[in-house]
Structure formats: structure tokens, C-alpha cells
Amino acid sequence: MQFDNNVQDINSLPKFEAAATTPVQRDYKKVILLNTVTVAMILMAVGFGVAWFSPLSMLKSVVPAVILLLSALVYYCEMLVFYRRSYAIRNHDLIYKRGLLAVKTTIVPFNKIQHVAVIEGIFQRMYQLATLKVYTAGSNDADIGIAGLSKDDAEKIKEVILSKLIIQKDGSSERQD
Amino acid sequence: MDHRNDKIDFSSPMKQAPLGIIIAFVDIFQHALRQLWALIAVLVLNMGKTPVWVHVVVIAALIIGLIILGFLKYQTLTFYFKAENREFVLTKGILKKKKTALQVEKIQQVVLTQNFIQKLLNLYGMKVSTAGSSAEEIKIGALSFRVAEGLKNLLSEVSENTNRSSEPVAENAITLPVSTLFKIAVTSNYLRSFSLLFAFVVGGLNFLKDLAPLSGFSEEEVFNQLNTNLLLTYLTRIVALVLLLIFCINIVRGVLFFFNYTILFKPSGFHFQYGLFNSKSTLVQYSKVQVVKTVSNYFQRKMRFKRMFIYQKSSNFHADKNASVEIPGADAATEQQVFTAIFHQLPATVEIFYPNYRKIIPSVFLLMVLPTAAFFLYYGYRPDGIYLFLLLTWACFASLIIYFGFRNNRLYVGDEFIIVQSGVWDVAQQILQPEKIQAITIKQMWWQVAADVCHITLHTSAKSVRFNYANKSMLLPYLNKWLYDMEKNDEGAND
Numbered sequence: 299m300q301f302d303n304n305v306q307d308i309n310s311l312p313k314f315e316a317a318a319t320t321p322v323q324r325d326y327k328k329v330i331l332l333n334t335v336t337v338a339m340i341l342m343a344v345g346f347g348v349a350w351f352s353p354l355s356m357l358k359s360v361v362p363a364v365i366l367l368l369s370a371l372v373y374y375c376e377m378l379v380f381y382r383r384s385y386a387i388r389n390h391d392l393i394y395k396r397g398l399l400a401v402k403t404t405i406v407p408f409n410k411i412q413h414v415a416v417i418e419g420i421f422q423r424m425y426q427l428a429t430l431k432v433y434t435a436g437s438n439d440a441d442i443g444i445a446g447l448s449k450d451d452a453e454k455i456k457e458v459i460l461s462k463l464i465i466q467k468d469g470s471s472e473r474q475d
Numbered sequence: 476m477d478h479r480n481d482k483i484d485f486s487s488p489m490k491q492a493p494l495g496i497i498i499a500f501v502d503i504f505q506h507a508l509r510q511l512w513a514l515i516a517v518l519v520l521n522m523g524k525t526p527v528w529v530h531v532v533v534i535a536a537l538i539i540g541l542i543i544l545g546f547l548k549y550q551t552l553t554f555y556f557k558a559e560n561r562e563f564v565l566t567k568g569i570l571k572k573k574k575t576a577l578q579v580e581k582i583q584q585v586v587l588t589q590n591f592i593q594k595l596l597n598l599y600g601m602k603v604s605t606a607g608s609s610a611e612e613i614k615i616g617a618l619s620f621r622v623a624e625g626l627k628n629l630l631s632e633v634s635e636n637t638n639r640s641s642e643p644v645a646e647n648a649i650t651l652p653v654s655t656l657f658k659i660a661v662t663s664n665y666l667r668s669f670s671l672l673f674a675f676v677v678g679g680l681n682f683l684k685d686l687a688p689l690s691g692f693s694e695e696e697v698f699n700q701l702n703t704n705l706l707l708t709y710l711t712r713i714v715a716l717v718l719l720l721i722f723c724i725n726i727v728r729g730v731l732f733f734f735n736y737t738i739l740f741k742p743s744g745f746h747f748q749y750g751l752f753n754s755k756s757t758l759v760q761y762s763k764v765q766v767v768k769t770v771s772n773y774f775q776r777k778m779r780f781k782r783m784f785i786y787q788k789s790s791n792f793h794a795d796k797n798a799s800v801e802i803p804g805a806d807a808a809t810e811q812q813v814f815t816a817i818f819h820q821l822p823a824t825v826e827i828f829y830p831n832y833r834k835i836i837p838s839v840f841l842l843m844v845l846p847t848a849a850f851f852l853y854y855g856y857r858p859d860g861i862y863l864f865l866l867l868t869w870a871c872f873a874s875l876i877i878y879f880g881f882r883n884n885r886l887y888v889g890d891e892f893i894i895v896q897s898g899v900w901d902v903a904q905q906i907l908q909p910e911k912i913q914a915i916t917i918k919q920m921w922w923q924v925a926a927d928v929c930h931i932t933l934h935t936s937a938k939s940v941r942f943n944y945a946n947k948s949m950l951l952p953y954l955n956k957w958l959y960d961m962e963k964n965d966e967g968a969n970d
Binding site: 309312391404407408409435436 | 788912914917954956959961
């Protein structure tokens with residue numbers, strides 16, 4: 299039997315940094331808008347309530363202005379973050395890139411995944427979008443949640459990961475027997 | 476003795492040892508003290524006002540109530556081993572019954588403990604913990620030696636059978652002599668001592684400040700009296716005294732806590748036993764070890780031993796400390812044996828990465844700019860001896876911290892090992908194998924793109940290991956290699 303134990307050239311291994319990443323669905327921008335508007339409306343209601351009973355009449359105009367400004371700022375930042383959110387699926391792992399000031403890239407091999415979930419919020423459901431959550435046995439910050447996938451894509455990725463998990467589990471049980 | 480040991484029937488529900496009533500009572504009593512301290516305080520404060528018999532009745536009622544509770548607690552706690560499901564089942568609870576079933580395959584650790592009371596009664600406590608998404612834990616307070624050993628053997632045997640490592644490790648035992656424990660206690664915990672000292676000095680200064688108005692002098696007058704000379708003579712004495720005290724406590728605590736520390740190398744895992752008053756016995760399977768950390772400072776390196784921390788899979792990340800087992804003083808031979816048992820070889824690396832010089836920027840800001848700014852904001856600028864002296868001392872101290880923190884930070888990379896070294900005084904090396912990594916995160920701030928600097932986090936199922944300010948393009952091939960190492964088992968399963 300031929301046994302080769304050549305020096306492995308680590309530069310010839312597949313490069314994760316070269317994998318082309320796909321941005322999430324454009325419709326997700328609407329979800330961001332709806333989320334921001336909802337939060338702003340709730341804050342407005344609370345703010346008005348407080349300002350109404352406050353002896354300072356000036357608050358009645360200042361509070362809504364501040365809330366509007368903050369909401370606009372949050373929306374703007376969320377938008378910037380949106381354009382930096384992308385993912386890639388390779389044969390053996392999932393790559394997720396996000397972040398505005400700090401660009402974070404997390405790579406999770408399929409065989410390390412413990413659990414996958416597809417979560418749909420109310421607004422996401424309106425546009426057939428979903429969040430894919432992937433849990434590993436690693437610390438909590440190693441779990442990733444890709445928001446703004448189309449629901450079909452999310453389900454497909456979930457199926458791919460689950461099939462990999464099943465293959466892997468079968469393999470290991472065979473080896474044990 | 477041994478012939479009686481071999482057969483205990485765990486298949487039907489059994490109770491703890493009868494003396495467990497006392498353990499349960501003490502347990503509840505401690506709980507009650509914590510919960511009812513307000514009531515007790517009221518009783519004590521009203522000592523003179525109400526007649527004595529009221530106190531006697533209340534206390535007697537409390538104690539009788541607690542004894543009954545203890546008895547019920549003892550009565551309701553049962554456990555058994557369900558052979559067909561391979562489950563260890565524990566039922567407890569007086570009003571609300573709680574049944575916990577642990578699958579033996581998922582058992583991570585079986586620990587026998589003995590606190591002071593248990594030692595008096597010759598009983599053992601047992602803690603069974605698991606890993607996985609459902610973090611369950613079983614605690615039993617009072618077991619006779621026979622039952623405790625039987626259970627421990629049963630549970631570790633069954634889980635051993637499912638997780639047997641390929642190469643059996645030679646059975647062996649190492650006991651650390653008291654002299655080693657003493658040396659370790661003397662040379663470690665500087666940071667804790669220092670922070671205690673710092674708190675003491677700050678507290679003392681604040682006390683003086685509060686005292687100043689009472690004595691009729693202004694704050695300024697008091698502080699003017701405190702010239703450099705006075706400070707140096709009195710403070711050094713107090714500091715020396717406090718340091719001595721902390722040292723003594725450290726030594727006594729260290730030696731007693733780890734007294735008679737023994738590592739047993741069993742075929743399936745380590746067996747750690749230690750402690751004089753509270754003895755502990757912990758089992759760690761070799762295959763479940765994720766990260767090994769060695770810590771040593773200047774003195775310990777001169778004496779040629781290290782402290783080792785063994786991290787295993789944990790589901791509870793907030794209790795990171797519980798997930799590690801400490802070997803308080805390992806010489807080179809012990810260290811080698813531990814490594815060979817876990818990794819089947821000694822950690823070897825071929826390449827070293829140093830952090831970029833930018834690493835010192837945040838530490839300079841945090842340790843020098845920020846404290847100095849806060850200092851001036853609080854006290855204002857005074858061309859005073861003490862102020863300059865304090866500032867300069869701090870600047871020297873901070874620059875030493877920054878320099879050593881930078882110099883000691885390294886990433887060693889080998890074919891099968893990754894070692895991250897860090898620390899200022901206590902230099903820690905975290906050793907892990909790429910295939911144990913669960914996920915990798917690479918972080919880069921936008922202003923670091925041009926400098927080609929990034930921060931990497933290697934998430935394992937025990938803890939996350941970080942290396943910051945790495946040269947990105949130099950590290951990328953290794954990141955890809957680690958990913959390959961993590962994923963190649965996947966490929967093997969597919970073939």
C-alpha cells in the first residue's frame with residue numbers, strides 16, 4: 299500500500315477569503331424601516347405621555363424632535379450595516395460577514411453545528427423573509443443569525459445543513475459499531 | 476471491605492445515608508439564615524423590649540420547622556439507575572416533585588466532594604454535570620463512601636464505554652508535595668493581593684477625607700500635612716503589614732485548598748483529588764478536554780513549575796471558572812504527562828506571530844491617557860511633590876504593564892497545535908488543537924484594513940481563545956488550514 303505523507307502546502311487549500319458572498323434580500327430594507335417606525339411610534343407614545351404630564355411645556359416639542367432625530371439616525375446606521383451584510387455557503391461551511399465599523403467574518407463548519415432554526419418576524423413574513431439562526435457548541439458569540447434571507451433560501455440552507463448533520467451522525471454511529 | 480463493595484443495587488430508588496438528615500438540616504439552616512436574616516435582626520434588636528419567652532418560642536419553632544423540613548427533604552430525595560434507558564434518575568422536592576434524568580452518555584463530570592460537616596459524618600457529596608444544550612446538574616448531599624464510590628464507578632464506567640479513547644493511557648499517579656504547594660502559594664495571586672492593597676489605600680485616603688471636616692481642619696490642610704515624607708514612612712509600614720497579611724492568607728489558603736493534590740491517570744481520564752477540609756475528587760475525560768492553559772510568572776519559571784488549567788466542554792458559559800480544573804504546580808515531567816494523556820503528544824509549533832505595534836495604542840489610552848486626564852479633572856493641576864510623584868510612579872508602572880503585555884503576546888502555530896501566549900506578569904499559554912475549534916471569527920475595524928491588521932477569535936466549546944492585532948495576510952493561510960482541519964472529519968464521514 300502506498301502511503302504518502304507529503305508536506306501539505308497550506309497555500310493550496312481553499313481560501314475562505316476568496317469565497318464570493320451573497321448580500322441578503324433588498325426587501326429587508328423595508329423590514330428595517332418598518333421596525334424603526336414601530337419602535338419610534340412606541341417611543342413617541344411614551345414620550346408624549348411623559349411630556350403631557352410634565353410641567354415643562356417645552357418638552358412637548360423637544361421630545362418628538364429628539365425621538366425623530368434618533369430614529370432617523372438609527373435607520374441610517376441600520377441601512378449602512380445592511381449593505382455590509384453578506385453570506386456564502388461552501389461545501390463544508392457557512393461564512394457570514396457583517397459590520398460597519400468593525401467587519402466581522404464568522405466561519406462555522408457544518409459538522410460543528412448543533413442546531414439550526416428559521417425565525418420569521420411579523421414584518422419579515424410580510425415580505426417572505428426569514429432569519430436563519432445557527433447554533434454551535436462554541437460560546438454564545440459564535441452563534442450566528444443571518445437576517446433578511448428570503449424564506450425559501452433560509453429553508454434551503456437549513457435543509458443543506460441538516461442533511462450534512464445527518465450524514466455526519468450516521469457516519470459516526472457506523473464507526474462506533 | 477472490598478468484597479462488600481462490589482454489589483450495590485442501584486436499579487431501584489434509594490435514599491441517601493440516614494445521617495443525610497443532618498446534612499439536609501444544615502443545608503436548610505444555612506439557607507434560612509440567609510433568607511431570614513431580617514427576622515433574626517429584628518429579634519436581636521428587640522432583645523430588651525420583648526419578654527425572653529417570645530424569643531425562645533420563635534427560635535424553637537424555627538429550628539423545629541427546619542428539622543422537619545430537613546427530614547422531609549431527606550425523605551423525598553431518591554435516585555436510581557435505569558439500565559434500559561441508561562439514565563441516572565433523581566427525584567426530589569417536598570411539595571413540587573422534580574425528576575431529573577441524565578443520560579449517562581451525556582455525563583461530563585462526576586465529582587465527589589466532602590466539606591467539613593460531611594467529613595465529620597464520614598459522608599460524601601456528589602455532583603453530576605452534563606454538557607449539551609440542556610444543562611442539567613444533579614447534586615446529592617449525603618452518600619456513604621460505599622454508595623458514593625459505587626455510583627461514581629458505575630456512572631464513569633458506563634460513559635467510559637461510549638467514549639473510549641483509541642490509545643489507553645498508562646495508569647499512573649502523581650502527588651504534589653506540600654513544598655510545591657507552598658512555593659505556588661507564595662508566588663501566585665499577586666494581582667489579587669495588589670488589587671486588595673489598592674482598595675485598601677484608596678479606602679484609607681477616602682477615610683481621611685471624610686475625617687477631615689470632623690476634625691475642624693479643611694480637606695486641604697489635612698492633605699498638606701501629608702507631605703511625601705510622612706506618606707512614605709507611614710504608608711510603607713501599612714502597606715508592608717497588609718502585604719504580609721495577604722501573603723499569609725494566600726499561603727494558608729493555597730496549601731490547605733490543594734492539600735495532598737493527586738492526579739491519577741486512568742485509561743479514560745484524569746482523576747484529580749485534593750483538599751484538607753473540603754476534599755474534592757474530579758474526573759475529566761481526556762477526549763473532552765478542549766483547551767489547556769499553563770500560567771507561570773517570573774519566580775515560577777525560575778523554580779521550573781507552572782499552574783495548569785484544563786478546560787472541558789461546558790454548556791454554561793457564565794460559569795467559565797467551573798469548567799476548568801486547576802493543577803496548582805506542575806513541573807516539566809507532570810506537564811509532559813498531562814499533555815501526552817490529552818493530546819497523545821507534546822504540543823509542537825513551527826511559526827510565531829507577533830502582534831502589530833498598534834496593539835499598544837488602546838492600552839496607552841486606557842492605562843495612561845485616561846487615568847491622567849481623570850486625575851487632573853478631579854484634582855486639578857498642582858505643582859506639588861506628591862502629585863508629580865504619584866503621576867510619575869503611575870506612568871512608570873503603566874509603561875511597564877504595556878511593554879510586557881505587548882512583548883509577551885504571541886501566537887505560536889504548528890501542524891496540530893495553536894498556542895496563544897499573553898499576560899503581563901503571569902504569562903499564560905492557551906494550547907488547543909485546530910480540530911477542536913467550533914467556529915472562527917475574524918474582526919477588522921475599517922481603519923485597520925490599510926494596516927492589514929485583524930483580530931481572530933477561535934471559539935471552542937469550552938472557551939474562546941483570542942489573538943488581536945495579527946497580520947491578516949500572513950495569518951490567512953493558517954486560518955484556511957485550521958478550517959480544513961476542522962472540516963476534514965466531515966469529509967471522512969461522507970466517504
